[in-house]
Amino acid sequence: MKKLLALSMFILMLLFLAACGGDDTSSEGDNAGEDDTSSEESSGDESSSEGDGEWAPSESIEIVAPAGAGGGWDTTARMSAQVLNEEGIIEQDMGVVNKEGAGGAVGWAYMAEQAGSNHNLFVSSSPILLVPLNGQSEYGHEDFTPIANVIADYGAFAVRDDAEWDNLNELFEDMKEDPQSVTVVGTSSPGSMDHIQFVRFAKAAGVDITKIKYVSAPDAGGITQLLNGSADVFSTGVAEVVEQARAGEIRVLAVTSEERLEGETLSTFPTAMEQGIDESFINWRGFFGPKDMDPAAVEYYEAKFKELSDSGAFADVRSNYGWNEMFMGSEEYQEFLDQEKEALKGLLDELGLTAE
Amino acid sequence: MGSIEGILTGFQVAFSIEGVLFVLLGVFVGTFIGMLPGLGPISAIAIMIPITYGMEPTLALVMMAGVYYGAVFGGSTSSILLNAPGISGTVASSFDGYPMAQQGKAGKALAIAALSSFAGGTVSVVLLMIFAPMLANVAISFGPPAYFALMLLGLTAIASLSEGSTIKALISAVVGFMVATIGIDPQTGTARFTFGSTNLLDGIDFLVIALGLFAIAEVCYLVMNRHKSLGGSGKDIGSLKLSKEDAKEMSGPIGRHSILGFILGILPGAGATIASFISYITEKRISKNPDKFGKGYVKGLAAPETSNNAATSGAFVPLLSLGIPGSGTTAVMLGAFLVLGLQPGPMLMGDEPEVFWGIIASMYIGNIFLLILNLPLIPYIARILTIPRPLLISLVIMFSLIGVYAISFSVFDLYLLLAFGVLGFLMRMFAFPAPPFILAFILGGMMEQSFRQSMTISDGNISIFFESNISLVLIILSALSLSFPILKNIWAKKKA
Numbered sequence: 001m002k003k004l005l006a007l008s009m010f011i012l013m014l015l016f017l018a019a020c021g022g023d024d025t026s027s028e029g030d031n032a033g034e035d036d037t038s039s040e041e042s043s044g045d046e047s048s049s050e051g052d053g054e055w056a057p058s059e060s061i062e063i064v065a066p067a068g069a070g071g072g073w074d075t076t077a078r079m080s081a082q083v084l085n086e087e088g089i090i091e092q093d094m095g096v097v098n099k100e101g102a103g104g105a106v107g108w109a110y111m112a113e114q115a116g117s118n119h120n121l122f123v124s125s126s127p128i129l130l131v132p133l134n135g136q137s138e139y140g141h142e143d144f145t146p147i148a149n150v151i152a153d154y155g156a157f158a159v160r161d162d163a164e165w166d167n168l169n170e171l172f173e174d175m176k177e178d179p180q181s182v183t184v185v186g187t188s189s190p191g192s193m194d195h196i197q198f199v200r201f202a203k204a205a206g207v208d209i210t211k212i213k214y215v216s217a218p219d220a221g222g223i224t225q226l227l228n229g230s231a232d233v234f235s236t237g238v239a240e241v242v243e244q245a246r247a248g249e250i251r252v253l254a255v256t257s258e259e260r261l262e263g264e265t266l267s268t269f270p271t272a273m274e275q276g277i278d279e280s281f282i283n284w285r286g287f288f289g290p291k292d293m294d295p296a297a298v299e300y301y302e303a304k305f306k307e308l309s310d311s312g313a314f315a316d317v318r319s320n321y322g323w324n325e326m327f328m329g330s331e332e333y334q335e336f337l338d339q340e341k342e343a344l345k346g347l348l349d350e351l352g353l354t355a356e
Numbered sequence: 357m358g359s360i361e362g363i364l365t366g367f368q369v370a371f372s373i374e375g376v377l378f379v380l381l382g383v384f385v386g387t388f389i390g391m392l393p394g395l396g397p398i399s400a401i402a403i404m405i406p407i408t409y410g411m412e413p414t415l416a417l418v419m420m421a422g423v424y425y426g427a428v429f430g431g432s433t434s435s436i437l438l439n440a441p442g443i444s445g446t447v448a449s450s451f452d453g454y455p456m457a458q459q460g461k462a463g464k465a466l467a468i469a470a471l472s473s474f475a476g477g478t479v480s481v482v483l484l485m486i487f488a489p490m491l492a493n494v495a496i497s498f499g500p501p502a503y504f505a506l507m508l509l510g511l512t513a514i515a516s517l518s519e520g521s522t523i524k525a526l527i528s529a530v531v532g533f534m535v536a537t538i539g540i541d542p543q544t545g546t547a548r549f550t551f552g553s554t555n556l557l558d559g560i561d562f563l564v565i566a567l568g569l570f571a572i573a574e575v576c577y578l579v580m581n582r583h584k585s586l587g588g589s590g591k592d593i594g595s596l597k598l599s600k601e602d603a604k605e606m607s608g609p610i611g612r613h614s615i616l617g618f619i620l621g622i623l624p625g626a627g628a629t630i631a632s633f634i635s636y637i638t639e640k641r642i643s644k645n646p647d648k649f650g651k652g653y654v655k656g657l658a659a660p661e662t663s664n665n666a667a668t669s670g671a672f673v674p675l676l677s678l679g680i681p682g683s684g685t686t687a688v689m690l691g692a693f694l695v696l697g698l699q700p701g702p703m704l705m706g707d708e709p710e711v712f713w714g715i716i717a718s719m720y721i722g723n724i725f726l727l728i729l730n731l732p733l734i735p736y737i738a739r740i741l742t743i744p745r746p747l748l749i750s751l752v753i754m755f756s757l758i759g760v761y762a763i764s765f766s767v768f769d770l771y772l773l774l775a776f777g778v779l780g781f782l783m784r785m786f787a788f789p790a791p792p793f794i795l796a797f798i799l800g801g802m803m804e805q806s807f808r809q810s811m812t813i814s815d816g817n818i819s820i821f822f823e824s825n826i827s828l829v830l831i832i833l834s835a836l837s838l839s840f841p842i843l844k845n846i847w848a849k850k851k852a
Contacts, residue, residue, distance in 0.1 A: 068688075075691070100764055102540060102557030109554045134545050136557065183813050189545035215812050216542045217500075218805075220624040220680040220687075227678075230499035230813060243679050243701025320697060353545070 055296035057119055060093040063287075064122035066107020068100040072237075073123045076151060076285055079317045080123075080308060089307050103127055103192065105137035112139050114290040118297040121147065125285040126193050129341045133348050134191045141341070145293040146333040148305035149286030151318070152326035155197040155256040156238040156269065160226060161249055168254040168275050171233065172205035179211035185231035187222040190214055191353035194222075197256055197281045198235040199347055201272055204279035210351060226250065237283065239322050242266065256281035263322065284326060286333060302330050362705065363485065366713025369414055370721055375714070379722045382419035386426020387726060391737075393434040393571060393755040396443035396563070397427035397685045399762050405692050413696040414711045418718040420692050424685060425477060425668045425719065428628055429726045432469040432661055437462060437740050438752050440571030444562045445628030445664040447794060448636040450570060452649060452656030459652050462738040463596040468654060469661045470730045471598075472610055476662035477723040479614035480621070480669035485716055489705065492677035495622050500809035501821045503625070505830035507803035510630065512837040513637035514792045525792045528783065532796030535560060536804070543808045555768040562629070564769055565797055567756045568776025569783070569790045575749050576781035582745070596734055602654050609639050609659040617663030621670020624682035625802060628664040628671070633795055635663035641837065669719060676700055676712055 063081055065074040074096070081094035099107035104127050114120040124141075132140035157168065165171040175182050186194025195216075199209045217225050223241075226234040227249060234241070234250070238261065244250045246265045254272040255261060258280045261269065272279055287305060289298060308314050309327045318325060328336060348354045369375050382404075389400040400423045408416035431442035436453035449469060456465040484491075498506070514529045538549045539559030550556035598606075613635040620631035639659035640649045649656040674680040679701035681687035693700050698711060705712045740748070760773045780790055814820035821827050 071691070075694070098765075100558075102554060105557055106554050136540060136545065136547060138554075180815065189540065189542045191545050213812060213815075215500075215809050217809060218542050220674065220682055223678070223680055224496045224624055224674075225499065225809075227496040228499050230809075243699055243703060247702030249702060321694065 055118070055294060055300045057090070057092040057297075057300075059119055060095060061090070061119050061121065063094055063096045064107050064111060064120065065096055065098050066100070066104040066111075066122060066124065068098055072153070072285065073104075073125070074098060075321060077123045079321075080150070080287075080305075080314070083311060083313045083317060084304065084308055087308075087311055087313055089304050089311070102136060103131050103188070105131060105139075108137055108139040108143075111288075111290050112143055116292045117290050118294050121287050121289055121301065123285065124288055125153075126283050126340075128288075129337065129344055130192050130196060130348075133341070133345055133354055134189075135354075141288070141337045143291055145289040145291060145298055145330070146337060147287045147289050147298055147301045147330055148309075149284050149326055149328040149333050149336075150305055150309050150314075151285040152257075152324040153283040153285060154238045154261065154324070155193070155281050155283060156236060156241050157198060157201070157253045158226065158234045158236070158241045158245065158250045159232060159253055160229070161251055163232065163251065165253060167270070168201070168272055168277060169205070171253060172202060172207055172277075175202065175207045175212070176205070179208050180213055182233060183213050183215060183231045184233045184235055185215045185217050185222050185225045186235045187216070187218055189216045191348055191351070193283065194235045196344060196347060197283075198233070199351065200281055201254070201256070201277055201279050203347065203350075204272075204277050209347075238266070238269070242322070245269070257324075261324070266322070282326070284328075284336075285323075286328070298330055362709040362713045363717070365710045366715075366717035369710050369714035370418065370717035374412075374415055375418060375718060376721060378415045378419040379422045379718045380725055382422020383426035383429070383722045383725050384729065386423035386428075387430030387729060389423075390427035390430030390442050391433040393438065393440035393442050393567065393752070393759050395759050395762055396431065397424045398688055400424070400427050401685065401688045401692065405688075405695060408692065408696065411696075413698055414714045416696055417692065417698075417711060417715055420689060421672070421715050421718065422722045424689065425665065425722060426726060428664055428668045429470075429473045429477070429723075429730065431664075432473065433466065433737060434755070436465045436469060436657075437738065438571065438748075439574040440752050440756055441563070441566050443628075444566060445632050445667070446660070447566050447570070447629070448632040448660035449657060449664070451636060451660075451791060452651070452653050455650065456652035456657065457738075457741065461652065462741055463734055464598060464602070465652075465657060466734045466738055467596045467598060467731065468602070468606060468657050470727060470734070472606065472658040472661035473665040474723055474727040475610045476614045476617060476665035477669060477726070478720065479610075480618040480666035481716065481719040481723065483615070483618050484669050484672065484719070488673060488677060488716065491622055491673045492702070494619070495624060495674040495678060495680065495682070498623050498826060499824060500806040500813065501824055501827040502830065503623075503806035504803060504810055505821060505827040505834065506623075506626070507799045507806065509830050509834045509837065510634050510637065510795065510799050511803070512834050513634075513641065514795060521787065524786075524788045528788045528790065529792040529796040532793035533800040535565070535793075536797045536800030542805060543812070553768075555766060559801070560772060561760075561763050561769065562798065563763060564760050564772050565776050566794060567760060568773045569780035569793060571752055571756045572773065572777025573780025573784055573790070575752055576777060577784055578745065578749055596731075605654040606658045609635075609655050610662045613639070613659050613663040614666040617666030618670040620663070621667030622673045622682075624674050624680055626667075627683040628667040629798055631667035631670075632660035632664040633798065635659045641840075672715070676704060676715070678702060679704070 063077045065077040067073045077096045081096050084090045085094055099110045107122060111122050128141050131137045159165055184198055188194050195214050202212060203209045215231055222234050222236055225231040238255050241250060241252055242265050245252050252269040254275060255269045257271055258273055260267050260271055306327060309325060386400055389395050401420055404420055404423055427443060428445055431446040432449045434440045434442040435446040435450035436457050439450050439454040441447045441450060453465050514525055538556055540547050540557050547557055616635055617631040620626045620634060636659050639655055640646050643655060671682050671686050674682045675686045675689060681690045690700060698708060757770055760769050763769060783790055810820050821831060
């Protein structure tokens with residue numbers, strides 16, 4: 001009797017698990033299935049679409065966020081998929097899959113395997129240029145098909161409220177005299193976005209960039225180290241500093257956009273340009289397809305993302321998350337990426353951070 | 357007094373019918389997912405995020421918070437019964453919990469875990485409520501040198517975590533350190549020991565190692581020794597009742613570690629895992645009977661269980677008051693805030709008092725629910741042990757595989773899990789203790805980074821570790837901790 005009870009108890013638990021596990025893994029499981037079928041079917045799609053040039057997805061679309069849940073790439077992927085479906089811009093189901101790891105390299109390696117598929121997209125931003133330059137990813141933007149850029153984010157340079165510098169020029173004047181006297185903190189490794197955006201402005205101001213002291217403090221470490229005085233300047237995304245600035249704990253010396261941003265607190269942040277430093281940095285964010293995507297499919301997605309970008313629903317999303325609109329079509333995007341990569345490569349070469 | 361009004365608003369939210377219902381739902385889901393080996397609060401919260409779309413933000417967050425501490429509460433079950441940690445914060449609970457269950461006292465072990473968790477959770481919520489506004493400063497008071505010193509203090513305990521050969525414990529710890537260096541080095545961006553594989557670029561997840569070294573290794577051991585009956589029948593659940601003595605033994609660790617765990621939880625990056633280890637070690641250090649630890653000692657289970665739950669409340673301090681997520685789980689929570697249109701940060705308490713205080717107040721109810729939910733279930737849950745061993749072993753393997761796969765949906769991790777299982781089994785055969793390996797792995801990565809951050813800041817000047825008061829005190833404590841056993845020996849000899 002006891003045994004029977006125990007067994008039934010356990011079967012119950014198993015059933016629960018199956019249900020829970022199903023929830024958790026179903027997107028994954030489905031996708032694994034999709035991958036198989038999509039690679040088989042995609043060849044068929046291409047032949048059918050070649051004739052008329054009109055292409056439409058024939059199965060559900062997978063969007064890969066090459067990062068964990070909750071980050072910028074993940075949110076962009078999820079919110080875009082939601083609006084595309086809810087507004088009826090794309091009828092086919094869109095599933096978001098997180099392929100987390102190595103600053104995106106894990107997700108890109110996965111996407112490289114999807115070459116030729118017309119039903120796999122992914123989200124990326126500046127790291128897809130920087131990470132390969134650092135030698136941490138085999139694949140760069142050249143290995144994929146840029147479809148459309150949709151969002152722009154900007155960086156910010158913040159100091160503690162009681163810091164001695166009132167503006168960016170004062171900071172850079174001090175750094176010109178002794179670059180080592182200032183510790184810059186960011187949340188990613190040297191040669192990645194937080195570091196490079198600061199270097200870019202410092203170089204424009206005439207600081208010896210090879211001597212800048214940069215500390216990488218992953219996750220929450222950046223703001224913590226700024227607040228407790230371990231570091232002097234925090235180089236990060238503008239969204240990360242708004243709340244602390246509003247509370248009067250820190251001051252934003254400059255944002256990296258060309259013009260002031262909109263928003264109650266955001267509009268109080270000066271740009272570097274208005275302080276006489278002629279430089280800007282956009283953390284663009286957009287969608288890519290795998291290599292050898294059918295041009296008709298690229299055209300299809302490009303038009304749909306344009307529609308997304310213009311929709312009122314997505315405008316609400318943008319304002320919720322503090323993103324800016326920045327649409328570029330496939331060709332323009334490709335050119336922009338090539339140029340941007342050249343510029344970044346120059347900086348990394350000078351810092352000695354480029355991988356051989 | 358704005359904050360008293362705030363607290364009252366918070367209680368109003370938490371005690372409303374919807375509030376109570378969502379807390380109940382949250383802790384139920386959380387405690388259940390936590391019980392499954394490998395599935396922890398991160399997966400639990402990530403699953404819940406889509407459900408909260410369009411919900412009233414306070415209620416949604418009250419529920420998610422419930423999932424979080426519920427998972428930590430439930431996480432000890434599989435550590436104790438199967439030696440397969442449900443979440444990383446409960447690895448230390450298996451050190452004494454599993455032996456206790458093997459001795460036929462599974463019911464008692466689970467009851468101790470539940471009561472300690474409840475106490476740790478409740479005391480820390482009281483602390484959270486009283487000190488939350490002031491604690492923001494504590495959260496950021498630790499610079500890189502202080503973190504390094506804290507990790508150093510944790511490491512001095514390696515010797516005390518071992519049974520028998522200290523040399524073997526140290527070898528085990530060194531290997532743990534080496535494994536911790538796998539992946540991209542944040543300070544230079546260089547990939548280390550990845551052998552060109554993208555799978556290793558992010559390093560190895562803690563759970564892969566914990567489940568491998570503990571659960572899979574234990575399974576191998578059980579299979580190898582299948583004809584021997586292992587101390588006690590393993591089938592007795594034993595009584596749930598705690599003797600007066602047990603209660604007395606528990607009260608000390610509960611008092612100490614609800615405070616210690618809370619403080620460690622506040623520090624971004626430290627979190628429940630490190631808190632539970634440090635509590636276990638501290639308890640063993642100050643105990644009069646250090647020999648009893650690791651063999652099913654009440655204090656050895658109560659300490660980490662109190663601490664990991666207290667740390668969970670602590671982790672809300674930097675999240676709510678600064679907008680700084682201190683751990684992977686709170687980072688996902690932060691994402692949940694943003695999805696709901698709220699921005700945690702220094703202004704949250706003033707702008708949205710009902711959210712801020714509502715979450716905190718709901719934790720009182722949540723912890724009571726957890727106790728009511730868990731205690732009556734213990735006899736049934738403990739019956740897992742009466743499952744015939746071949747079936748049980750297969751289930752442990754299956755759950756471990758599911759748990760590891762759920763971390764990043766990578767098949768590669770499954771091979772790693774098996775590799776660490778084999779390693780753990782070999783270590784056990786040759787009497788190398790696994791806890792020092794795990795401890796070195798947890799502390800190693802953070803210790804290395806904070807050391808190198810300090811060195812960058814100070815231009816390579818070691819004196820930076822003695823400049824801040826916090827790190828100075830911690831370093832002195834480390835030195836004491838190392839020399840204490842030696843001094844004790846000398847003392848004993850002099851007396852004799």
